[in-house]
Amino acid sequence: MSDVTDAARWLGASTDPAAGRRNWLACLIALTALLVLGNIANYARLDLNYGWDIHVNCAAVDAHARGLDPYFVKNLKVTTLSYPYLPVTLHVFRPFCTGGLLAGHYMAVYFVLAVLCGLLLPGLGRTRTRARNVALRVLCALGAFVGFEWVHVSGNFAILSGVLTTIALMLLLRAPADGASADPSFALRLAGAALLGLVTSFKLVFFPVLAALYFLPLPRGRKLVLIAVAAFSFAVPILISRLSYPDLFASWLLAIAGQIPGQHSVDLVEVNPSLLLLAQSLMEHAGIHGRPAVLATYALAALALVLVPFALSVLRVAADRPVREGGSRLLQLDRWLMDHPRAATRITVLAMFALYLCSPRLKEYAFFELALYAAILVVDLPVRPLAAFLTMGLLAPSMISLAGTAIEGTFILLIAALMCFWILLQDFRAEPKRLDLEGAQP
Numbered sequence: 001m002s003d004v005t006d007a008a009r010w011l012g013a014s015t016d017p018a019a020g021r022r023n024w025l026a027c028l029i030a031l032t033a034l035l036v037l038g039n040i041a042n043y044a045r046l047d048l049n050y051g052w053d054i055h056v057n058c059a060a061v062d063a064h065a066r067g068l069d070p071y072f073v074k075n076l077k078v079t080t081l082s083y084p085y086l087p088v089t090l091h092v093f094r095p096f097c098t099g100g101l102l103a104g105h106y107m108a109v110y111f112v113l114a115v116l117c118g119l120l121l122p123g124l125g126r127t128r129t130r131a132r133n134v135a136l137r138v139l140c141a142l143g144a145f146v147g148f149e150w151v152h153v154s155g156n157f158a159i160l161s162g163v164l165t166t167i168a169l170m171l172l173l174r175a176p177a178d179g180a181s182a183d184p185s186f187a188l189r190l191a192g193a194a195l196l197g198l199v200t201s202f203k204l205v206f207f208p209v210l211a212a213l214y215f216l217p218l219p220r221g222r223k224l225v226l227i228a229v230a231a232f233s234f235a236v237p238i239l240i241s242r243l244s245y246p247d248l249f250a251s252w253l254l255a256i257a258g259q260i261p262g263q264h265s266v267d268l269v270e271v272n273p274s275l276l277l278l279a280q281s282l283m284e285h286a287g288i289h290g291r292p293a294v295l296a297t298y299a300l301a302a303l304a305l306v307l308v309p310f311a312l313s314v315l316r317v318a319a320d321r322p323v324r325e326g327g328s329r330l331l332q333l334d335r336w337l338m339d340h341p342r343a344a345t346r347i348t349v350l351a352m353f354a355l356y357l358c359s360p361r362l363k364e365y366a367f368f369e370l371a372l373y374a375a376i377l378v379v380d381l382p383v384r385p386l387a388a389f390l391t392m393g394l395l396a397p398s399m400i401s402l403a404g405t406a407i408e409g410t411f412i413l414l415i416a417a418l419m420c421f422w423i424l425l426q427d428f429r430a431e432p433k434r435l436d437l438e439g440a441q442p
Contacts, residue, residue, distance in 0.1 A: 071260070343435050393416055
């Protein structure tokens with residue numbers, strides 16, 4: 001079907017119920033876009049003290065350039081927050097802080113970078129790019145879970161990890177052309193895996209996301225190589241920091257462990273909308289104290305709400321293969337993934353979404369990167385699941401934010417992300433092979 005015909009179905013009047021649903025969805029998308037952009041504009045015009053994270057990062061870079069230890073807050077200017085990143089990042093971030101250009105114009109720069117992420121994100125359905133799909137990805141990057149709002153107002157460098165994540169996904173999720181039997185360049189996938197590993201080293205708690213590479217439609221040996229390369233790339237910044245900056249590395253360990261008296265520390269259970277903090281809140285409400293009980297409840301919640309439903313859904317599709325093919329359940333899964341490359345790519349991104357969502361420390365700005373994974377998945381949803389995702393993931397959070405309701409310190413974003421995950425998972429369970437069928441169409 002041509003793009004012209006597709007556009008006509010969206011814009012042309014018709015008594016066809018399907019056309020009516022598409023028109024209704026187009027109105028919902030337009031309303032969502034207005035609310036998302038209105039929310040971003042509303043925060044941009046308020047006279048608030050923005051950019052606290054970018055000030056911390058650049059103050060740390062400046063302190064290091066002056067020969068001071070940036071992990072002691074007393075050495076940082078105009079901030080009481082501590083610097084959380086590895087010592088090697090002090091050199092990586094220096095170009096972004098030189099001259100104060102970024103600090104003075106970061107809101108405009110961040111908006112452009114977020115739009116760029118949406119434009120560059122890969123698609124999973126038809127290889128032909130459609131304007132509607134690109135627009136949806138941009139909208140999701142800007143508005144899903146109001147993650148970009150938090151990056152935008154705080155100046156957090158999650159925008160940089162988001163850009164790098166987007167590039168990594170472009171390299172990793174290279175769908176084969178219709179009728180092509182050969183896998184795209186494995187060297188590009190290796191580069192994507194290395195870049196993804198490097199990104200997770202910025203925020204160490206997201207390291208489990210690398211395990212999702214196992215679901216790529218590749219032979220098992222190649223997938224394990226990709227995971228190994230990603231893990232090595234994750235470890236390299238840590239090793240460089242440990243070997244090249246031993247004193248700063250020791251200070252970094254003290255800072256993240258909260259062992260520097262009188263200053264803010266990075267703690268897993270500081271205020272953040274994660275499953276771990278939700279488990280802690282439930283245990284405190286029940287009058288149960290102690291880290292083992294909290295960790296057990298957190299693990300149970302992650303398994304019951306996210307990981308087990310995902311695993312069962314994936315294993316179910318592998319079990320649909322003919323019994324005569326034999327082999328273990330894992331071998332059946334490997335075969336199914338290679339036989340259905342587009343569906344396998346969708347599973348890979350859904351696994352990344354799930355593992356990221358289960359992170360023990362999921363600050364509000366981290367939902368921007370979660371939105372990037374979601375942006376790849378939403379464009380191929382049928383009308384009803386797409387409408388549900390837009391409502392729960394973009395429309396509702398934007399309305400809550402515009403209404404002035406406090407989101408920080410609540411679990412609003414976590415609940416919205418969980419509901420969107422279940423929408424995506426239910427769609428996959430209903431039609432796991434839909435993308436491959438669409439890709440086979442002329």
